[in-house]
Amino acid sequence: MDERRAPGIGGLPRVRVGPPRWLTGAPGGPAARLPWVSTVLLGAVVLAGSAVAARVRPEGRLPLDPVARLLLLLAVAVLLLRHRYPVAAAYGSAVAATAYLAAGYPYGPVFLAVAVGCFGAVVAGHRRAAWAAVGLVWLGHVLVAHWLYRWLPPAGDRAAGWGQELGITAWVLALAAAAEFVRVRREQGADRRAERQAAERRRADEERLRMARELHDVLAHSISVINVQSNVGLALLDSDPEQARAALTAIKAASKEALGEVRQVLDTLRTPGDAPTAPAPGLDRLPELVEQAASTGLTVTVETDGVRRSVPPGADLAAFRIVQEALTNVVRHSGSRTARVRVGYRPDRIRLGIDDEGPATGTDAGGSGNGLAGMRERAAGLGGTIEAGPRTGGGFRVRAELPLPTGTSGPAAHQEEDP
Known part of the structure; x- marks a missing residue:
């Protein structure tokens, strides 16, 4: 008999009788187990x-x-x-x-x-x-x-008779073989389940990393633009209301775009497996990046080497985010008001180059400090490479190469100079 004691009337212990625990399939479980x-x-x-x-x-x-x-x-x-x-x-x-x-x-x-x-x-x-x-x-x-x-x-x-012992021995061996067979099959099934669960966890971790990287790139760029424009607006609010109005307009546009991209990323969490409602950004949106950078006072020159052709969405998105993050770092950390972006299309890869003339401001411009790591993860995820560091003579340089799958090549000028 299993006695479970709980406070009763007047503080006296109340005894409840139930099936003994050794008789149940699990502690506290029903005897039906x-x-x-x-x-x-x-x-x-x-x-x-x-x-x-x-x-x-x-x-x-x-x-x-x-x-x-x-x-x-x-x-x-x-x-x-x-x-x-x-x-x-x-x-x-x-x-x-x-x-x-x-x-x-x-x-x-x-x-x-x-x-x-x-x-x-x-x-x-x-x-x-x-x-x-x-x-x-x-x-x-x-x-x-x-x-x-x-x-x-x-x-x-x-x-x-010893013949009877042979029969019993055969029975023991048959029992051993059957039991071992079932044990091995169960262990194999458990291993397969563990492998499936590990694969599911890896996919979930990769998806969370992709979401985090995407949100970082979207928010870091937009908030940097908003931060610069808000400083401009505050500085010119009294002396130049029209310029302050332009800064507020840029803030509105940047925040609207950020909300739209964040909503697109989060929609994939709410409805996994569904196609996104809007196409992912790609290099065809470079003019928008240039316009946003111009609103912060940064002049960006874009040069294209080769003829743009069909690019897989993953590589197109990674190239766009790398350029976006590099320009965001220029806005945050560089004293330069100019930057140059070069995009080189090759039959088997895309080459990117982003340069600014510096010098570094040395001030804390906010952010998580994961921008360069995120760029490297994006490039590595596609089998590409990325290099980032100070330039000779000042400034900062980002170089990236993203491979393209076979069959995506099209007509292009095959210049081999580095972008």
Whole structure:
């Protein structure tokens, strides 16, 4: 009986009676979790089969009496615990079966109970305990049938033939093979499930990283524009209201674009698998970047080397974000008011170059500091490369190469100079 105590009337403990925990499939779980149905069916088969064996082939064995039936029931009843306590169930069934055989009762399906107990222990991972239990039954039978039979009932019993031992040995080997087969299949299934779960976690991590990178690039660029324009607006609010109005207009446009792109990214989270409602940005939107940079006082010159052609969306988006992040860093960290962007189209790759003349301002312009890391991750995700660092003579330079899949090439000028 399982007693659970809780405060009752007047602070006295209140006792609630429920099924004992050792009888349930899990702590606090219902008793229905035990394998009642299969165990009851097995018990019926063992009792009925043993009764038939006692009538058909007595062979000088003792008839079934209450003690025999009790041992048979015990060999089966312990199997109720085979899911939670597989070792105890295997040993309990083996000991009861050995006692049944040693007492001189007729052979029958009592071995089936031992098989089920040891089978459950092997599948649960307790192989040594299972084979020790099977060995106990086998060794006990050998001792009783070939040596101890002189002192054990029934009186006048004779030694069993060795052919019978060969049959029992074959039964043990068949049980071992079946149990090992099921164990291996279960382990393989568990490994496959673990691999699928690991792959799902990797995909989820990659998707979260992609979302974080996309949101960083969108927000970093737009907020940098908003920060610069708000400073301009505050500085000119009294002296030049028209210029302040222009700065507020630029803030409105930048915030609207940022909200639209953030909404597009978040929509993929709400409806995974659906196509985005708007196309992802690409190099065809470079004029918009130039216009936004101009609103912050940065003059951007764009040069194209080769003829633009169809580019895979992933490479097009990565190229756009790399240019966007590089220009954002110029706005944030450079004292230069000019920048140059070069885009080179090749049959198998896109080359990008973004330069400014510096010098670095050395001030904290905000941001997470992950811009360069994000650019490198985007390039590496496509199998490309990126280099970023100070230029000789001052300023900062970003160089990137993004490979294109075979079949995306089209007519282009094949100049080989670096952009």
